[in-house]
Amino acid sequence: MRRRQETRTAYLLLAPSLFGIGAFLVLPILVVAVLATQRWDLIGPRTFVGFDNVVAVAADGRFVRSLLITAGFVAIVIPAQTVLGLVAALLLNRGLRGSAAFRVLYVLPWICAPLALGVMWSWVLAPTDGALNALIGRRVEWLADPVLAMPSVAAVTVWTQVGYVALFFSAGLRAIPDTVHEAAMLDGASPWQRFWRITLPLLRPTTFFVLVTQIIATFQVFDSVYALTPDGGPQGVTDVVAGRIYYEAFEQRAVGQAAVMALVLFVLLVAVTVVQQRWFARRTTYDLST
Amino acid sequence: MRTAGTYLLLALGAVATLAPFLLSVATAFKSPRQFASEPVLTPPDPPTLSNFAELFGERYDFVAPTAVTAQVVVVILVGQLVFSVFAAYAFARLSFPGRDALFWLYLATLMVPQVVTIIPLYAVFADLGIRNTFWALVLPYVFGSPYGIFLLREYFKGIPGDLLDAAKLDGAGTLRTIWHVVVPVSRPILATLAIITVVTHWNNFLWPLVITSGRQWQVLTVATSALQSQYNSNWTIVMAATTIAILPLMIVFLAFQRHVVRSITITGFR
Numbered sequence: 232m233r234r235r236q237e238t239r240t241a242y243l244l245l246a247p248s249l250f251g252i253g254a255f256l257v258l259p260i261l262v263v264a265v266l267a268t269q270r271w272d273l274i275g276p277r278t279f280v281g282f283d284n285v286v287a288v289a290a291d292g293r294f295v296r297s298l299l300i301t302a303g304f305v306a307i308v309i310p311a312q313t314v315l316g317l318v319a320a321l322l323l324n325r326g327l328r329g330s331a332a333f334r335v336l337y338v339l340p341w342i343c344a345p346l347a348l349g350v351m352w353s354w355v356l357a358p359t360d361g362a363l364n365a366l367i368g369r370r371v372e373w374l375a376d377p378v379l380a381m382p383s384v385a386a387v388t389v390w391t392q393v394g395y396v397a398l399f400f401s402a403g404l405r406a407i408p409d410t411v412h413e414a415a416m417l418d419g420a421s422p423w424q425r426f427w428r429i430t431l432p433l434l435r436p437t438t439f440f441v442l443v444t445q446i447i448a449t450f451q452v453f454d455s456v457y458a459l460t461p462d463g464g465p466q467g468v469t470d471v472v473a474g475r476i477y478y479e480a481f482e483q484r485a486v487g488q489a490a491v492m493a494l495v496l497f498v499l500l501v502a503v504t505v506v507q508q509r510w511f512a513r514r515t516t517y518d519l520s521t
Numbered sequence: 522m523r524t525a526g527t528y529l530l531l532a533l534g535a536v537a538t539l540a541p542f543l544l545s546v547a548t549a550f551k552s553p554r555q556f557a558s559e560p561v562l563t564p565p566d567p568p569t570l571s572n573f574a575e576l577f578g579e580r581y582d583f584v585a586p587t588a589v590t591a592q593v594v595v596v597i598l599v600g601q602l603v604f605s606v607f608a609a610y611a612f613a614r615l616s617f618p619g620r621d622a623l624f625w626l627y628l629a630t631l632m633v634p635q636v637v638t639i640i641p642l643y644a645v646f647a648d649l650g651i652r653n654t655f656w657a658l659v660l661p662y663v664f665g666s667p668y669g670i671f672l673l674r675e676y677f678k679g680i681p682g683d684l685l686d687a688a689k690l691d692g693a694g695t696l697r698t699i700w701h702v703v704v705p706v707s708r709p710i711l712a713t714l715a716i717i718t719v720v721t722h723w724n725n726f727l728w729p730l731v732i733t734s735g736r737q738w739q740v741l742t743v744a745t746s747a748l749q750s751q752y753n754s755n756w757t758i759v760m761a762a763t764t765i766a767i768l769p770l771m772i773v774f775l776a777f778q779r780h781v782v783r784s785i786t787i788t789g790f791r
Contacts, residue, residue: 238618
């Protein structure tokens with residue numbers, strides 16, 4: 232009797248979030264699968280077209296290109312922000328006065344709207360009246376040059392996320408007991424040896440966590456890229472996958488094809504998560520964080 | 522020597538972080554004439570509020586998007602706090618059939634990317650005829666988030682059982698127990714969730730961009746983006762807009778930074 236009452240209470244408490252998560256996170260996955268088999272222009276009626284959208288997306292080439300562009304973007308951003316974040320964390324964890332203030336300051340970009348930061352940087356990097364060109368005294372087309380656009384957008388992303396990454400490494404470093412370093416020093420290990428042989432291996436759980444979450448988040452980049460280089464950038468060099476899906480659905484009005492792309496992206500990200508979880512689970516033998 | 526070197530590098534990082542903010546805020550306080558005629562690094566002379574006055578004036582009307590954004594954030598905040606507390610309490614402190622499977626499902630939805638859900642949600646909202654309404658902006662988020670529920674559940678699990686049993690002996694029902702016992706002892710984590718929610722939804726762009734059209738329900742990020750594409754050479758106005766989009770959050774963050782920093786380490790280490 233008591234058990235039944237507890238069950239009833241639990242489900243009453245869960246009802247709102249069950250509705251929210253069911254309707255706005257689970258149901259959309261089913262709906263997107265249905266939309267992938269239809270032709271729809273956002274306004275008119277929907278018609279069933281079977282696998283036509285899949286064929287059209289495969290034949291188009293722009294979707295595959297956007298996946299490669301995004302992979303390239305991730306391949307620049309992740310190593311850069313991980314290394315810079317680790318360096319920042321090492322500097323922050325030397326126990327100097329004011330370190331806490333620096334740590335907070337570095338996180339500032341991360342809490343700002345990526346869209347607003349993108350707009351802000353589109354001025355900083357503007358060719359004639361932008362801040363950066365004024366400072367270096369040259370006219371460089373940071374965002375309009377097909378060669379420079381991608382590294383520029385990646386640099387802005389790294390600038391946004393380094394402080395956040397540093398926060399994790401900083402916490403990870405604090406979790407390493409001082410005694411481990413003291414023992415190594417007694418054995419005559421140099422600072423360099425201690426970093427490679429002790430700090431880095433002991434940071435492995437943190438590193439994996441940062442890599443997993445950041446790769447997944449960076450793969451979905453949209454707001455800042457949209458503000459910095461609208462419509463895929465010069466010659467489409469910054470046409471990242473989230474942007475490709477958005478333009479396909481809401482500007483080309485090819486909703487069915489956009490739905491196919493969205494499904495592929497979803498499956499890809501789930502696969503990445505599962506693979507990394509497995510790897511993560513096998514490699515966390517060094518966890519000293521508790 | 523070593524200390525000086527560390528400070529030098531830390532200061533370099535601080536300059537790299539702050540310079541774009543300071544330059545753009547300075548630009549927002551310059552007259553268009555000064556911006557066009559003087560070098561970037563000269564400070565606003567005299568500092569003028571004319572860009573902000575114009576931004577909130579009739580032509581650009583940023584009052585409306587600021588008000589819409591604030592309302593959206595408040596409604597989502599209240600909903601997320603209440604419903605996340607409910608769900609987290611059920612998962613943390615009650616036993617019922619299906620609990621672990623349901624919690625696993627909640628966690629699994631963390632993997633669903635926003636860009637995947639916007640197309641089907643657009644279709645559903647269009648069918649229901651609620652596209653471009655206030656409710657379209659808040660409905661997908663107001664019932665609690667899997668992240669918030671997860672965060673609170675971890676914390677609620679640590680509340681001593683004696684505390685809850687005492688409330689039960691006093692004859693308190695579930696809602697009273699939550700309100701009088703669970704909420705007061707969970708203030709730090711609730712503050713953390715509140716800040717994360719405010720930040721996330723003040724900054725949200727893709728969903729509002731898709732589901733609203735025209736000025737009526739435009740939020741700040743969408744209005745800023747529209748301003749940029751329409752007037753992208755009027756940088757003093759555009760920088761005033763980014764300042765409005767960024768500054769309130771920075772103030773909230775600096776006031777509560779300890780909660781945010783801690784929450785990141787909590788979710789990072791489990």
